[in-house]
Amino acid sequence: MIAVAAGTNRIDPYLIPALDGVAYGLLVFVAASGLVVCFGVANILNLAHGLLYAIGGYTAAALLDGGWASLALALAVGVLAAAAAGVLLAGLLTPVATGNHLSQALLTFGVALAGGSLLVAGFGPDNPQVQVPSALEGSVMIAGHRYAAYRLVFIVVAAVLAAALYLVVRRTRAGMLVRAAVDDPEMVACLGVSPARIRAGVLAAAGALAGAAGVLGAPIIGPGTGTADTVLLLSLVVVVLGGLGSMAGTLLAALAIGEIQTLGVALLPSAAPFLLFAAMAAVLAVRARGLAGRWRTA
Amino acid sequence: MRGEVIRRVRGGIAALVLVGLVVAPWVVDDYTTSILARTLALALVGVSVALLTGVAGMPTLGQTAPYAAGAYACAVVGSRVSDVGVVQLVVAAAAGALLAALTVPLVVHARGVIVLMITLAIGELVVIVLGRWRSVTGGTDGLAGIPAVRPFWGLPALADDQARYLYALAVVATLVGAVLVLLRTRAGLVLRAGRDDETRLRASGHRVALHLSGAHIAAGAIAGAAGSLLVVAQQYISPADFGFDTSALLLLGVVIGGTASVGGALVGAALVIAVRDWLFGVLPGHAPLVLGALFVATVYLLPTGVNRARGRLRPPGVPALQANPPAAPDQATVAELRR
Numbered sequence: 001m002i003a004v005a006a007g008t009n010r011i012d013p014y015l016i017p018a019l020d021g022v023a024y025g026l027l028v029f030v031a032a033s034g035l036v037v038c039f040g041v042a043n044i045l046n047l048a049h050g051l052l053y054a055i056g057g058y059t060a061a062a063l064l065d066g067g068w069a070s071l072a073l074a075l076a077v078g079v080l081a082a083a084a085a086g087v088l089l090a091g092l093l094t095p096v097a098t099g100n101h102l103s104q105a106l107l108t109f110g111v112a113l114a115g116g117s118l119l120v121a122g123f124g125p126d127n128p129q130v131q132v133p134s135a136l137e138g139s140v141m142i143a144g145h146r147y148a149a150y151r152l153v154f155i156v157v158a159a160v161l162a163a164a165l166y167l168v169v170r171r172t173r174a175g176m177l178v179r180a181a182v183d184d185p186e187m188v189a190c191l192g193v194s195p196a197r198i199r200a201g202v203l204a205a206a207g208a209l210a211g212a213a214g215v216l217g218a219p220i221i222g223p224g225t226g227t228a229d230t231v232l233l234l235s236l237v238v239v240v241l242g243g244l245g246s247m248a249g250t251l252l253a254a255l256a257i258g259e260i261q262t263l264g265v266a267l268l269p270s271a272a273p274f275l276l277f278a279a280m281a282a283v284l285a286v287r288a289r290g291l292a293g294r295w296r297t298a
Numbered sequence: 299m300r301g302e303v304i305r306r307v308r309g310g311i312a313a314l315v316l317v318g319l320v321v322a323p324w325v326v327d328d329y330t331t332s333i334l335a336r337t338l339a340l341a342l343v344g345v346s347v348a349l350l351t352g353v354a355g356m357p358t359l360g361q362t363a364p365y366a367a368g369a370y371a372c373a374v375v376g377s378r379v380s381d382v383g384v385v386q387l388v389v390a391a392a393a394g395a396l397l398a399a400l401t402v403p404l405v406v407h408a409r410g411v412i413v414l415m416i417t418l419a420i421g422e423l424v425v426i427v428l429g430r431w432r433s434v435t436g437g438t439d440g441l442a443g444i445p446a447v448r449p450f451w452g453l454p455a456l457a458d459d460q461a462r463y464l465y466a467l468a469v470v471a472t473l474v475g476a477v478l479v480l481l482r483t484r485a486g487l488v489l490r491a492g493r494d495d496e497t498r499l500r501a502s503g504h505r506v507a508l509h510l511s512g513a514h515i516a517a518g519a520i521a522g523a524a525g526s527l528l529v530v531a532q533q534y535i536s537p538a539d540f541g542f543d544t545s546a547l548l549l550l551g552v553v554i555g556g557t558a559s560v561g562g563a564l565v566g567a568a569l570v571i572a573v574r575d576w577l578f579g580v581l582p583g584h585a586p587l588v589l590g591a592l593f594v595a596t597v598y599l600l601p602t603g604v605n606r607a608r609g610r611l612r613p614p615g616v617p618a619l620q621a622n623p624p625a626a627p628d629q630a631t632v633a634e635l636r637r
Contacts, residue, residue: 045411047418047546095598101411102357102553103597109546110593117586229542233422236415272430277423284404284416 016145017266018259023151025258026158027220029251030213032235032242033165034206036250039239040182041202045105048089048112049235050228051119052082052207056214057223058119061128064218071133075215082211085115086203093203094196116228127224150219157216165209166247178202237276241283312561319467323460335463335531337571338470342524344548344567345474345560346517351549352558353481354513355493356405359545360417361521363401363424364394366540368522372529373441374434383449383456383465387526394522395515397424402511421545428537440536447530456530466527473523477560480516489513490558547574550593553600 031053038046059078064070089111096103132150139146169175181188181198189195210231214223221227238257242250260279265272323331343365351357371393372386380386401420405413428435435441446455449465456462480486492499492506500506529535551570555562573592577585 039411039415043411045414092594101414102351102549102557103600105359105411105414106546106550106553107594107597110590110597112590113543113586113593114590117584117590121584121587229422233419233426236419236422240416240419274427277420277427280419280423281400281404 012143014263014266015143016147017262019142019147019155020151021259021262022255023155023158023220023258024261025255026155026162027213027217028231028234028238028257029254030158030161030165031210031217031231032238032250032254033162033247034209034213035235036239036242036247037178037202037209038206041178042199043101043185044093044108044199044203045101046089046203046206047105047109047232048085048115049206049210050230050232051112051115052085052210053214053217053221053231054116054119054223054228055082055085056211057130057218057221057227058123058128058214059211060215060218061130061223062123064131064133066131066134066137068133068135075212078215079208079211082207082214083204084207086205086207086210087200089207090196090200090203093199097196097199112228112232116225120225123223125225127222130218130222132219154216154220161212162251169247174201237280241280308561316471320464323463328459331459331463332531333575335459335466336528337568337575338463338466339524339527339531340544340548340571341564341567342470342473342527343521344551344555344563345477346520346524347548347567348552348555348557348560348563349477349513349517349520351552352556352563353486353493354489354510354517355409355496356413356510356514357410357549358405358417358517359414359542359549360401360419360421360424361517361548362540362542362545363417363421364397364518364521365525365528366424366428366537367397367518368394368525369528369535369539370428370435370441370525371522372526373444373535376444376447376529377441381445381448381455382451383447383530386447386529387469387523390526390529391519391523394525395519397522398515398518399511402514405514406507406510418542418545421540422542425537425540425542428540435537438537440534440538442534444529444533444535446533462530466531469523469527473520474560474564477520481560485509485512546593547571550596554596 031049034052035046035049038044038049056078059081060074063074063077089108092111093104093107096107136150136153138149140149140152141147142152169178177188177193177198180191181193181202185195188198221230234257238250238253241256242253256279257276260275264275268275271278322334326334343361346364347358347361350361368390372390375389376386404416404420408416429438431437446457447462447465448455456465481489488499488504488509492504492509496506528539547570548567551567552563553566554569555564555566574585574589577588581588
């Protein structure tokens with residue numbers, strides 16, 4: 001009896017961080033999936049991806065007033081604005097579409113720099129407060145602990161979003177085209193689908209995903225001057241860990257990152273700065289050879 | 299004949315620039331001299347970026363990682379162990395090389411844009427570690443009050459900006475000279491051959507992964523040494539010195555300079571950093587916006603990019619959709635190697 005009680009006690013303090021990790025991981029997944037699509041299909045390292053998330057976050061901060069209607073409005077506006085930013089980015093990339101990846105990456109970095117500056121000019125340099133719908137402001141009891149209701153709902157919503165994403169990529173014609181463009185872009189071009197249109201569509205989709213993540217995740221990773229960098233870094237680590245292009249791998253990697261950032265920090269506070277680094281090094285070192293083949297063809 | 303003339307002209311320009319750099323501290327004021335010293339450190343990092351990006355064919359956005367490792371190692375050694383410049387330089391280079399060696403397994407099997415992604419993640423993770431490992435790095439406040447360096451045992455400490463600048467210039471000139479000599483040896487030839495036609499080099503019995511690891515570690519050591527120069531130049535460091543924007547600026551500078559050219563990297567990196575410092579001086583608040591616009595404009599104005607590294611333009615009409623452009627294998631390099 002005593003052993004059992006001690007056992008639950010040992011797990012007990014880590015339940016809430018673990019749940020937080022799931023919320024964080026799903027948020028990073030939705031944000032990173034945009035980067036995966038962008039990288040896998042258009043073969044562009046989009047350094048402005050964090051900016052697309054920040055657009056969603058600032059929209060949420062500006063529009064949310066505690067009601068459900070404002071959440072729906074913020075979601076619509078945030079998704080549209082970030083998707084429009086993605087299309088704009090695709091337009092800017094068109095002149096260098098046949099160029100090398102270095103200049104494309106540098107161009108997206110320039111856009112990220114300028115866009116971040118515009119966001120700060122528009123919304124001020126302070127981190128704005130985000131108001132969640134008042135119905136979700138309270139907390140619920142889970143196994144004897146209080147837990148923020150918004151995060152619990154967010155976990156459900158993000159899980160639904162992830163499932164929908166999976167179905168779209170697997171089952172719809174657009175998803176098939178996207179997967180085909182990953183495997184053989186020339187063949188898809190031969191089918192009569194313009195590569196420029198695919199690029200614009202992909203960047204718009206990446207923007208929409210990042211914008212949705214930005215609005216819904218604003219209470220978790222809030223808008224601010226460092227948001228774009230944080231989200232870009234987390235997404236990059238997830239994409240690298242997830243093995244580039246595989247949705248299931250991306251989801252697993254995102255959940256692992258979420259747990260490392262919350263549960264890992266609670267378990268090993270002294271090693272906290274190195275955990276993310278160590279995780280990436282470990283996975284890459286183990287899988288390097290297996291991934292190498294895929295990377296060369298990627 | 300024409301090549302000979304170009305080489306002479308280039309040598310003349312390089313000598314003129316060097317003379318200009320030596321007399322610069324007596325012409326400009328102290329503040330500009332200290333800015334110049336910091337620019338020299340960053341230009342040296344630019345050389346390490348060019349070594350990886352242009353010569354070895356591994357485009358990198360993460361050379362700030364060994365740069366930061368070198369700078370922090372130098373700062374810790376400088377304030378606790380020794381104020382001798384040579385010691386600090388060696389420690390900083392060793393720290394940079396060690397970090398690069400640790401990250402070799404992550405990058406050596408990847409190519410093209412994937413290396414960009416992985417190195418960017420490494421660089422950013424290092425900045426996060428610097429910000430959180432308070433006991434050693436001082437967190438986001440950084441390390442300040444690092445004592446003045448003396449170049450060698452028995453020499454006086456470098457008390458003013460001019461002396462520090464000349465010390466940085468001497469170190470940069472020595473290291474750049476060493477890199478130029480090294481690139482003329484067989485090692486440099488093998489690296490370039492691997493960049494141009496990896497399969498062929500592998501088939502002829504060369505261990506490409508080994509060469510790339512060596513280049514990565516050497517570039518890490520150079521960036522680490524540059525970190526030590528940064529400490530000498532500004533006498534305090536913080537994680538903000540090693541951010542992602544610094545990597546991107548250096549990469550842009552290296553691309554402007556022609557990617558594979560060491561001299562070009564020095565000039566390009568110095569130019570880009572100077573433009574940034576100037577913009578932040580004249581346009582406080584809007585500098586990132588203008589800088590971002592300049593990035594976009596520069597990319598549009600640089601149609602050749604990496605291809606210039608090979609000394610020839612991409613033939614018109616050859617698409618470059620693959621991550622690993624197979625265009626223009628420089629068979630001359632491979633053939634030369636076989637002799």
